[in-house]
Amino acid sequence: MVIPAPNHRIWREIVEGKRPGEFTGLGTKLFISRLVNKVRQNPDETVIQSAIIDLHNYFVEKKQISSIINELENILR
Amino acid sequence: MKKLYDIEEISKLIESGEKLLLAGDRKLLTKLPKGNWVAGTIPYFVAVSGGMFNNKQIYADVLPDYIENIEIKVYDIESIKNIHKDAPEHGFSVIIIPSNSKMHSEFSLQSVNYEKFGYKPLIGWLSGIELNNSNNEKPAVISGNDCIIREEGAIVMHVVLPKDKYADVGIINIFEQGNGEILTFAEDGFSVKDVIINGKKQNFADYINSAKYDLKLPLVADYHGAMINTSYRAIDEKNKLIHFYAPVFKGIEYKQAKPIENYSEDFLRQLLELEKTSRIIFSFNCILNYLYGNLEGKKFGNVFFPCTFGEIAYQLLNQTLVYLKIEDL
Numbered sequence: 001m002v003i004p005a006p007n008h009r010i011w012r013e014i015v016e017g018k019r020p021g022e023f024t025g026l027g028t029k030l031f032i033s034r035l036v037n038k039v040r041q042n043p044d045e046t047v048i049q050s051a052i053i054d055l056h057n058y059f060v061e062k063k064q065i066s067s068i069i070n071e072l073e074n075i076l077r
Numbered sequence: 078m079k080k081l082y083d084i085e086e087i088s089k090l091i092e093s094g095e096k097l098l099l100a101g102d103r104k105l106l107t108k109l110p111k112g113n114w115v116a117g118t119i120p121y122f123v124a125v126s127g128g129m130f131n132n133k134q135i136y137a138d139v140l141p142d143y144i145e146n147i148e149i150k151v152y153d154i155e156s157i158k159n160i161h162k163d164a165p166e167h168g169f170s171v172i173i174i175p176s177n178s179k180m181h182s183e184f185s186l187q188s189v190n191y192e193k194f195g196y197k198p199l200i201g202w203l204s205g206i207e208l209n210n211s212n213n214e215k216p217a218v219i220s221g222n223d224c225i226i227r228e229e230g231a232i233v234m235h236v237v238l239p240k241d242k243y244a245d246v247g248i249i250n251i252f253e254q255g256n257g258e259i260l261t262f263a264e265d266g267f268s269v270k271d272v273i274i275n276g277k278k279q280n281f282a283d284y285i286n287s288a289k290y291d292l293k294l295p296l297v298a299d300y301h302g303a304m305i306n307t308s309y310r311a312i313d314e315k316n317k318l319i320h321f322y323a324p325v326f327k328g329i330e331y332k333q334a335k336p337i338e339n340y341s342e343d344f345l346r347q348l349l350e351l352e353k354t355s356r357i358i359f360s361f362n363c364i365l366n367y368l369y370g371n372l373e374g375k376k377f378g379n380v381f382f383p384c385t386f387g388e389i390a391y392q393l394l395n396q397t398l399v400y401l402k403i404e405d406l
Contacts, residue, residue: 021302026247030391031195033300041328061196
């Protein structure tokens with residue numbers, strides 16, 4: 001699977017907390033929660049963009065873990 | 078499956094090159110030879126014969142033979158922020174921190190901000206002491222590299238796995254959010270004076286008393302679907318403060334947990350479910366679960382664990398069992 005580019009809508013939806021509970025891995029949940037909390041406390045566009053980059057990098061690094069990538073694929077359908 | 082060993086037995090395992098995660102009484106741990114092990118002080122366990130206090134034997138998790146390499150590191154307050162950067166690209170890390178130490182505070186409050194938080198599996202626990210401790214002993218950690226007792230800092234074993242396997246850290250939390258108010262706090266911290274409910278600030282101790290909270294039940298926050306507890310440590314009625322065993326964080330929405338009908342049965346049920354689908358390599362459970370759940374004498378299938386003063390699954394947790402499983406890629 002090709003990880004969507006950082007400007008794909010899915011990343012913004014996740015960091016803005018609009019896609020809760022989509023991932024089952026604990027590390028992924030805690031990582032996303034940290035970003036969602038940052039954005040919730042300060043929904044400035046620079047904070048959102050920084051969170052999107054962090055989130056995108058996380059999935060690029062995790063692309064070998066099929067369970068995580070499968071879940072991302074499911075969300076994108 | 079044997080989990081509790083005499084000193085001579087553990088020493089033989091160490092000398093044969095086994096990679097070990099150890100827990101036990103300080104006086105025993107300081108007698109061990111150098112080797113591939115990390116340890117923390119604690120005398121409460123659930124082993125083959127059930128939950129128990131034991132300060133005469135050492136609890137050991139023997140790591141699998143297929144592990145390719147380990148590196149044991151000692152971290153201080155300055156270097157702990159590098160823990161995830163130091164972790165192997167393919168593997169996991171086990172951390173042990175003395176409870177009530179400066180590292181305990183630092184890690185609890187800051188770990189979510191460390192670079193690469195959540196990227197690589199991190200599991201661990203806070204070392205402790207006998208609860209009726211009359212000799213003022215402090216919790217400690219020991220590295221098998223130098224066998225030095227440390228009451229500050231953190232010991233970490235970074236573990237490299239073969240490329241066809243990966244590690245996954247999970248939790249069993251029997252608590253769910255109740256139906257009460259959403260509680261938030263203005264600042265991160267282990268102690269709070271005020272809580273914010275429906276946008277209004279009020280004294281949390283007064284609110285707890287009026288709402289008649291059962292303080293054996295934790296606060297529970299929903300972290301993107303993961304239920305994460307913060308357990309009450311004490312109410313300071315004189316200063317109207319509430320103290321916790323883990324920090325609360327600004328912006329996180331908490332609720333008081335739903336009551337539990339049967340504490341130990343709920344744990345057992347979830348553990349047995351987990352065992353059906355996963356090979357748990359090791360796990361750690363909270364001392365509060367041991368006490369509140371009356372785990373002494375109770376057995377949990379084939380899952381065994383030290384009962385710790387806090388458990389770590391990426392960040393500090395309370396009243397939770399944390400486990401590591403290893404799956405084929």
